Amino acid sequence: MSASMEAVRRLMDLRHRGRAEDLPQVLAEAAPLLDAEAVTVLLVDYGQEALHPLRGTVLDTATTLAVEDTLAGRAFTTARHQWNDDGMLWLPLLHGAERLGVLEFRVKAPPPLPVQHDLEVIAALVAELIASRRFYGDAVEHTRRRMPMQLAAEIIWNQLPPLTFAVDGTMVTAVLEPCYEVGGDAFDYAANGDVLHVALFDTVGHGISASALTTLTLNTYRNARRSGLSLLDTCRSIDKWIRAQYPGAFVTALVAELDIATGAYRRISAGHPAELFLRDGRALPMLPTPNALPLGLGHMLRRVPQVIEVQLEPGDALVLYTDGITEARDASGTLFGVEQLSEFMLRTLGAGIPAPETMRRLIQTIVSYEQGELRDDATAAMLQWRRH
Structure with missing residues (x-):
């Protein structure tokens, strides 16, 4: 089994058990299999102004990023991957046509095209898991809300x-x-x-x-x-x-x-x-x-x-x-x-x-x-x- 398929298998296990807030830990464990130092889910808030680490993420490895004027935001707004010279890759999290946020990879070098395709599969799977697991807990809602909701x-x-x-x-x-x-x-x-x-x-x-x-x-x-x-x-x-x-x-x-x-x-x-x-x-x-x-x-x-x-x-x-x-x-x-x-x-x-x-x-x-x-x-x- 290839390393990327092993990462997919671990994520697929969440279909039958686990919550959305368990995703950060599974992605942290799967990151080495994807030749990444870290993989982070960033969800857009209700106002669609910023991208926030999914609840359960270790916050010293992730940060909130504005939608405007950031590469992560551009990945969200254009639904296309973005890359910077510091080894950060952002892929859009799309559930169908619905924009959920971005998946952030910290890597040592730009991944070759076949690996990038594997990462796109991972991003699609993560989006599906967020959409299907969000109703079994409040982690997604806690992440997306930036103030109390009436x-x-x-x-x-x-x-x-x-x-x-x-x-x-x-x-x-x-x-x-x-x-x-x-x-x-x-x-x-x-x-x-x-x-x-x-x-x-x-x-x-x-x-x-x-x-x-x-x-x-x-x-x-x-x-x-x-x-x-x-x-x-x-x-x-x-x-x-x-x-x-x-x-x-x-x-x-x-x-x-x-x-x-x-x-x-x-x-x-x-x-x-x-x-x-x-x-x-x-x-x-x-x-x-x-x-x-x-x-x-x-x-x-x-x-x-x-x-x-x-x-x-x-x-x-x-x-x-x-x-x-x-x-x-x-x-x-x-x-x-x-x-x-x-x-x-x-x-x-x-x-x-x-x-x-x-x-x-x-x-x-x-x-x-x-x-x-x-x-x-x-x-x-x-x-x-x-x-x-």
């Missing part, structure tokens, strides 16, 4: 899917702030056959009451989707349950379906801002919005909501967002606005920045625009379609 935010984050997902060239990627206090915004998606379901919700209110309403909304949406209901009947179901459980409350929403094979996009906007529609470096006219009342208020209008349909072209992007993005204000009170959002997205995507990194930079820009203190939850999701 209960409302705890409830919401436990409801959400991973920030990024890709299938057959199509990608959906999202961001959510303030990550430690959010309570009213949420997103969801699911790929079933050739259909990618995507939804964005903005609940009235803040705190625990908003997170409870958001939880009902998310789970009613999933129940309707899994029951095979149409977009129209899905919105009707959510509307009914909100009205029954929280009379007078409401949720604005974009509920959409994308046919991954053909690019046919269908959606209902329930009192929600229209998504940006980007194609070939320009913004196309926005889709009609709203075409339904906010969910929970549907009984006030007898007209049946219209399902808006549009045919996407390969490379098209749709950016869904809550008003916390466009209504962010700078020190002078000037709104960030739809035009500035559109300019940011076109400029960043036009520079070849990957979609997940574009969204990370967007939310950092919004937080900076409001001097670090968001007045409202700010959530956005981007859907990119490519023909498979």
